[in-house]
Amino acid sequence: MSNVRTRFAPSPTGFLHVGGIRTALFAWLVARQNDGQFVLRLEDTDKKREVAGADKHLMESLKVLGLDYDEGPDKNGNFGPYRQSERLDVYNKWAQKLIDEGRAYADPYSPEEVQAFRDEAKKNKQPFLYRNHRPDNPPKWDGTKPLRFKSDPKTYKWHDEVMGELSTGPEVIDDFVLMKTDGYPTYNFSHIVDDAEMEITHVIRSQEFIASVPNYLNLYEALRLDRPILATVPSVMALEGTKKLSKRDGAKDVLDYVRDGYLPEALVSFLATLGWNDGTEQEVFTIDELIEKFSLDRIQKSGARFDERRLLWVNGHFIRQITLNDLYDKVENYWPKEAKDADDEYKKRVLSIVQERLKYFSELPELTQFFFMDLPINPELISSNKKLKKLSNEELKILLEATVSKLEKSDFSVNDLKEKLNELLEETDTKPAVLFSLVRIAITQTPASPGLADTLNVLGKEKSISRIAKQIQALS
RNA sequence: GGUCUCAUCGUCUAACGGUUAGGACACCAGGUUUUCAUCCUGGAAAUAGGGGUUCGAUUCCCCUUGAGAUCACCA
Numbered sequence: 199m200s201n202v203r204t205r206f207a208p209s210p211t212g213f214l215h216v217g218g219i220r221t222a223l224f225a226w227l228v229a230r231q232n233d234g235q236f237v238l239r240l241e242d243t244d245k246k247r248e249v250a251g252a253d254k255h256l257m258e259s260l261k262v263l264g265l266d267y268d269e270g271p272d273k274n275g276n277f278g279p280y281r282q283s284e285r286l287d288v289y290n291k292w293a294q295k296l297i298d299e300g301r302a303y304a305d306p307y308s309p310e311e312v313q314a315f316r317d318e319a320k321k322n323k324q325p326f327l328y329r330n331h332r333p334d335n336p337p338k339w340d341g342t343k344p345l346r347f348k349s350d351p352k353t354y355k356w357h358d359e360v361m362g363e364l365s366t367g368p369e370v371i372d373d374f375v376l377m378k379t380d381g382y383p384t385y386n387f388s389h390i391v392d393d394a395e396m397e398i399t400h401v402i403r404s405q406e407f408i409a410s411v412p413n414y415l416n417l418y419e420a421l422r423l424d425r426p427i428l429a430t431v432p433s434v435m436a437l438e439g440t441k442k443l444s445k446r447d448g449a450k451d452v453l454d455y456v457r458d459g460y461l462p463e464a465l466v467s468f469l470a471t472l473g474w475n476d477g478t479e480q481e482v483f484t485i486d487e488l489i490e491k492f493s494l495d496r497i498q499k500s501g502a503r504f505d506e507r508r509l510l511w512v513n514g515h516f517i518r519q520i521t522l523n524d525l526y527d528k529v530e531n532y533w534p535k536e537a538k539d540a541d542d543e544y545k546k547r548v549l550s551i552v553q554e555r556l557k558y559f560s561e562l563p564e565l566t567q568f569f570f571m572d573l574p575i576n577p578e579l580i581s582s583n584k585k586l587k588k589l590s591n592e593e594l595k596i597l598l599e600a601t602v603s604k605l606e607k608s609d610f611s612v613n614d615l616k617e618k619l620n621e622l623l624e625e626t627d628t629k630p631a632v633l634f635s636l637v638r639i640a641i642t643q644t645p646a647s648p649g650l651a652d653t654l655n656v657l658g659k660e661k662s663i664s665r666i667a668k669q670i671q672a673l674s
Numbered sequence: 675g676g677u678c679u680c681a682u683c684g685u686c687u688a689a690c691g692g693u694u695a696g697g698a699c700a701c702c703a704g705g706u707u708u709u710c711a712u713c714c715u716g717g718a719a720a721u722a723g724g725g726g727u728u729c730g731a732u733u734c735c736c737c738u739u740g741a742g743a744u745c746a747c748c749a
Contacts, residue, residue: 209749211748211749241749243748243749246748305747309747312746312747313746316745319675319676320745322675323676324675324676324745325677325744326676326745326746345747361678361680364678364679367677369677370678370744372745375746377747380747382747384747384748384749385748405743406743407743408744409677409743409744410745412677430679430743432680432742433742442742442743471686471687471698473686474687475686475687479696479697480697481686481697481698481699498680499679500679500680500681500741501680501742502685504685505684505686507685507699507700508698508699509699510699511700514712553712554711554712555711555712556711557711565710583709585708616707620707629707630708631708631709633708634707634708634709637708638708642709645709646709648709648710649708650708
């Protein structure tokens with residue numbers, strides 16, 4: 199394929215959720231795997247729905263995930279401008295062409311009259327077709343009335359890269375609005391013109407548009423434009439219920455995931471494999487692997503549910519794979535506030551023993567707080583422990599005192615700590631489940647922590663022993 | 675209601691008409707000297723229903739059922 203150009207064309211009406219990002223990702227992958235261009239075009243033709251700042255937010259979302267675009271509102275390109283609101287002359291030019299050729303006409307009816315037609319159709323359980331009311335002698339179009347396409351209803355068969363062979367009858371073709379009375383074009387008109395003017399080769403978009411495709415095909419013919427390759431991506435569905443994922447079901451802003459400490463590469467891998475696979479049993483993909491292996495025709499035809507638990511697993515998988523130094527840089531802003539004055543070396547050691555249990559960065563404070571401050575004694579940790587609650591305070595104290603005197607003799611290297619702890623098990627004739635749990639609780643005061651020897655090693659001799667002493671005191 | 679589309683474990687999915695229907699997430703059990711996590715082993719878990727075609731259907735056809743999309747001067 200020569201010079202592939204794909205585009206992502208959102209309207210700036212709010213944040214980008216995972217479904218939108220997935221569509222953008224697929225378009226981006228097609229461009230990258232063909233050494234083509236990926237274009238961002240803002241479809242801001244509905245001024246009523248536009249949200250201030252949404253454009254910036256959207257661009258930021260793409261950039262954070264690494265979906266860099268070659269042309270867009272904030273990039274130079276030979277096909278600009280990339281905001282539809284700045285391209286009105288283009289739409290007017292093409293609209294005039296249709297008018298001149300008798301393929302567009304002014305809609306003489308008021309909105310109320312059109313609505314009455316629609317209500318009547320609905321009452322009769324018929325689909326609404328404006329062309330059943332097409333006027334015989336429409337007035338000249340002067341912008342005060344909507345401009346409608348004069349359609350040429352017919353049967354269509356076409357190929358969709360994802361959905362396969364599709365076909366429809368003439369009953370779905372209608373005289374849709376091209377230009378609104380506010381001077382802006384409708385999506386149905388503007389995207390056709392822009393895709394052609396911008397030389398887009400692949401139109402990859404979500405499935406709510408598929409029913410309109412026959413109308414688009416009809417318009418391409420009237421405009422005498424070659425139609426691009428079409429690919430319709432199914433919606434991402436909410437985990438519960440039967441609805442597509444939407445903002446009201448709690449679909450999160452992708453930037454929220456990034457803020458919570460999800461790695462962009464994990465989000466990308468997860469989103470790509472939500473409804474796509476390469477036919478092997480590979481579950482996780484790097485971006486380079488996706489660029490190499492992705493293909494539109496292996497996208498599922500029905501919508502996949504968004505299961506955040508799988509995303510969590512993918513993210514943990516990526517976190518465990520990156521190097522400690524890399525991870526250290528990435529978690530810079532996620533440490534508990536008590537770590538403010540801790541030095542890099544210490545924080546790095548903490549991170550190294552926490553890396554395998556970190557699922558996303560926002561968890562870091564609860565996982566590591568005790569490394570940076572003495573947590574208050576929590577008696578419940580002992581009283582709720584199956585084994586420990588059977589022992590008396592006196593017995594617990596004896597064990598902890600033995601631990602202190604043993605640890606006094608350790609150089610606190612991990613190996614020596616392991617050795618000393620083993621000796622302690624023998625000398626006190628205690629099971630690991632008892633002794634180690636007790637010591638772990640004494641030094642961390644948390645329900646879960648990394649391995650005991652590692653934790654002692656990082657905490658250091660002084661802190662460890664003083665915390666055990668505090669626990670002994672609390673038992674008195 | 676019309677039109678289009680889809681249908682495999684709870685979830686994401688694999689299976690040129692011939693497989694004990696495979697993998698992953700989640701779940702359960704066991705193991706790796708404590709917890710949590712990682713890792714390893716094992717377990718439970720699916721072809722929506724009914725008809726065809728075929729020696730043989732998850733796979734092809736039809737019907738039913740269920741689901742999604744759409745029928746805007748929104749995209």
